Amino acid sequence: MSIEHEPRRISRRAFLWGTAASAGAIAVGGALSSIPGVLGAPPRPSARNPLYIPPTVSPSGYGLTALPALVNLGGGKLSSVWAYNGLLPGPTFVASRGDTATITLNNRLSQPTITHWHGMLVNDLNDGAPRLAIPSLATYNYSFTINQRSAMNWYHPHPHMMTGEQVAMGLAGAFIVRDTEEAALGLPSGVYEVPLVVRDASFDKSGNMTYTPRNGGFEGKMPLVNGTLNPRLDVDRGHYRFRVLAGSNARIFGLALSNGAPFTLIGNDGGLLETPVQVTRIDLSPGERVDVVVDFGGLAKGGSVMLRDLRSGWDLLEFVGTGAAGYAWTPPATLSTITPLASPQTTRDFSFDGMSRINGRTYDLDRIDFIVPFGQTELWRFTTAGNAPHPVHVHGASFQVVSRTGGRGRLLPWEAGWKDTVLLEDGETVEILIRFDAFRSLYVIHCHKLEHEDAGMMANFEVV
DSSP: OEESSOOOOOOOOOOOOSHHHHTTOOOOOSOGGGSOOOOOBOOOOOOOEEOOOOOEEOSEEEEEEEEEEEEEOSTTOEEEEEEETTBSSOOEEEEETTOEEEEEEEEOSSSOBOEEEETOOOOHHHHOOGGGOBOTTOEEEEEEEOOSOSEEEEEEEOOTTTHHHHHHTTOOEEEEEEOHHHHTTTOOOGGGEEEEEEEEEEEOTTSOEEOOOOTTOOOOSEEEETTBSSEEEEEEESEEEEEEEEOOSSOOEEEEETTOOOEEEEEETTEEEEEEEEESOEEEOTTOEEEEEEEOTTOOTTOEEEEEETTTTEEEEEEEEEEEEOOOOOOOSOOOOOOOOOOOSEEEEEEEETTTEETTBOOOTTOOOEEEOTTOEEEEEEEESSSOOEEEEESSOOEEEEEEESTTOSOOGGGSSOBSEEEEOTTOEEEEEEEOOSOOOEEEEEESSHHHHHHTOEEEEEEO
16 A cells, blocks of 8 residues: 555644763853863773664665564663564664755555654655554655755654654654765764764563653663663764754653763754854753763773763763764854844744643643744744643754743753754743744644644644
């Protein structure tokens, strides 16, 4: 059975350990060249597993199959999961601006699915929204031109009421877009550019991945990085670029290095920031991404540094020095030019209520909740009536976060530039500026805590 851009049409009836890091301090500003690199702890025995790095593929003429699979989580530990093409995470798509993606999704699960290209600017027939879900044994054909700035986006299932289970069981992967602006920066590349899909998971007594949802959100009992338990990455003495995705259902990660050394933050959801920023901690909610460079120039052979989650206390990934010379990179003063959005013509208010409603309504697959004029800058204001955190994700456009009042009461360095997901905590009001100027299409806005999304915290809107 093949479904080629023939969805059910929507009716108009109306998804470091150190003092400063432990306290959540954020180090910003200062001369980048004066920040020390990572200095390792003394060598120590390790039983950690080599970090799995997914293969890179072109999105041109590619077949992507969602199916049950048996994967190696490291050290020969096998686990039954759901995966794209039998890989956990799925293959990493890499393409350049101007390329055409032609991808066929094959559903070999026992339930409906559809794949959403999170962060990609595509029309509704290629967006992978819930109304496009296909049944078991069906296929869906995507075809779109990539026309956006460089960034690491990602892909994952988006069927209504089943997204949480399908993502928790392993269905996700990265989608990297490159452009000439990024290429001119001479950033670490090849083996020195590493995607990191950070998530949590639970397993049954046989070691198979399980999903035990609750309304407040699924939080697994163990961390995985690139589908690897207790991972280790051997690093040379130099700079590494890490493209980090919070691929969890509900868990927020507080990322830090074990010795308090900084990350050089260069990008986020929507690509490069205007300038590099030094931070010692980054909080990432589900769906958010950051692009960071870490200097291992001071890491001796056999020395180690841990990537930690300060919220759970988990050690996520151990970096072990090889002692070999690596890649040297000097951060420039300017990375990119970002034109601020301004002069909104309309203000819209969105209240994320409980665990299942936006503005008092649960999701209706066939209801359009509001209309957005094409090319018009708008201010969208997000508030919550409780049961946060709510990572708010908008399909169809990137946005700029302009204010946060209440709660944390400030914007964070990784919320600069262009975003597609922003964290809303209890007691906060977050304002964004957004303009839909790519397609006149149907999209959704939703909480990316996937159990909230599945329960109905999602709304359809149309750009006209």
